[in-house]
Amino acid sequence: MNQKTGNLTLDYLDADLAGTFKSTAGIGSADDKQVDALAAELNENGYVILESIISKEQLDTYREEIMPHLTRTGRNNFEGDKTQRVYGVPGKIYAADPMIAHPLVMAVLDRVMRPNFLLSQGQGINILPGEVAQPIHHDDAFYHWPRPRPHLGAATIWAIDAFTEDNGATVVYPGSHKWGPGAPPADAKVVKAVMPEGSCVLFLGTTWHGGGGNETDKPRLAFTAQYCEPWCRTQENYFLAVPKEMVKSRDEAMQRLLGYSVHPPFIGMVNGMHPKRCLQDD
Numbered sequence: 088m089n090q091k092t093g094n095l096t097l098d099y100l101d102a103d104l105a106g107t108f109k110s111t112a113g114i115g116s117a118d119d120k121q122v123d124a125l126a127a128e129l130n131e132n133g134y135v136i137l138e139s140i141i142s143k144e145q146l147d148t149y150r151e152e153i154m155p156h157l158t159r160t161g162r163n164n165f166e167g168d169k170t171q172r173v174y175g176v177p178g179k180i181y182a183a184d185p186m187i188a189h190p191l192v193m194a195v196l197d198r199v200m201r202p203n204f205l206l207s208q209g210q211g212i213n214i215l216p217g218e219v220a221q222p223i224h225h226d227d228a229f230y231h232w233p234r235p236r237p238h239l240g241a242a243t244i245w246a247i248d249a250f251t252e253d254n255g256a257t258v259v260y261p262g263s264h265k266w267g268p269g270a271p272p273a274d275a276k277v278v279k280a281v282m283p284e285g286s287c288v289l290f291l292g293t294t295w296h297g298g299g300g301n302e303t304d305k306p307r308l309a310f311t312a313q314y315c316e317p318w319c320r321t322q323e324n325y326f327l328a329v330p331k332e333m334v335k336s337r338d339e340a341m342q343r344l345l346g347y348s349v350h351p352p353f354i355g356m357v358n359g360m361h362p363k364r365c366l367q368d369d
C-alpha cells in the first residue's frame with residue numbers, strides 16, 4: 088500500500104503476501120531454449136504438438152483406470168452421440184496427474200499465462216467408431232469478451248491412442264487465435280493433430296478446433312486438461328469435485344492447479360488466509 092496516497096501500488100498487487108504457504112508458480116521444468124521455441128510456435132500458430140512425452144507405463148495406467156468411468160455417450164452433438172466422456176477426472180483417479188502437471192506443458196504455459204494459472208477442466212474422451220466431427224469452437228468462448236483478444240486459457244489434448252488421419256485426430260485452425268469475431272471462413276486452413284500415443288496438442292483458448300470424425304473401427308482414447316488464468320472462474324469446481332483426501336495426498340503442483348493457491352494479492356483466499364490451511368485443519 089502506498090502510504091501517502093492510499094492507492095494500491097503495482098508492487099502490492101504482484102506481491103506474494105502469504106507467510107506460510109509460498110507461491111508455487113513456475114512449477115514447469117525443461118530446457119529453456121526448447122521452451123522458448125515451443126512458446127514462440129504456440130504464440131505464432133495458436134497450437135503446438137509435443138510428441139511422445141509420457142511413458143507407455145503412464146499411458147497404460149491411465150487407460151486401465153479411466154475405462155470403467157467411460158460409460159456414457161454424449162447428451163448433445165457437442166459432446167457427441169458416439170463419444171464417451173467423463174468429467175472431473177482429478178476427483179476420480181490419479182493417473183491423469185502426469186499429464187495435467189507435465190513439466191514441459193507447465194513450462195510452456197508459464198511463458199504464455201500468468202503465474203499460478205489453474206486447471207479448469209480434466210476430462211476423459213473416447214471417440215467411438217462412426218462418430219462424426221465435433222462442431223468447431225474455441226474454448227475461451229464462454230468468457231464473454233470480444234475477439235480479437237488475448238487468450239484466457241489453454242488446453243492439451245493427449246493422444247492415449249495414436250491420433251491418425253481417420254480416427255478422430257483433433258482438427259486445429261492454425262493462426263485462428265488471432266481472428267476477430269465470427270466462425271472460421273470456409274477456405275480457412277485446417278490441420279489434423281496426427282501424433283503418436285503419449286503426445287499432446289497444446290493450444291490457446293482462442294484457437295478454433297474440434298474433435299475429428301472417427302472413420303475407423305476402433306475407438307480413439309484421449310485425455311484433455313484445460314487451464315485458465317488464475318483470476319478466471321474454472322469450468323469445473325474442484326473444491327466440490329475432488330475429495331479433500333485426494334487433494335491432501337497430491338504434490339504441491341497439483342494442489343496449486345486444483346485451486347489451493349493464491350493469485351496475488353488475495354484471489355483464492357479463505358477467511359483472509361491461504362486456502363492450503365484448509366487442508367491442515369482436520
Ligand SMILES: O=C(O)CCC(=O)C(=O)O
Pocket residue numbers: 212221244255256257258296297298299309
Ligand atoms: O476430442 C478432441 O479432439 C477435441 C475435444 C474438444 O475440443 C472438446 O470437447 O471441447
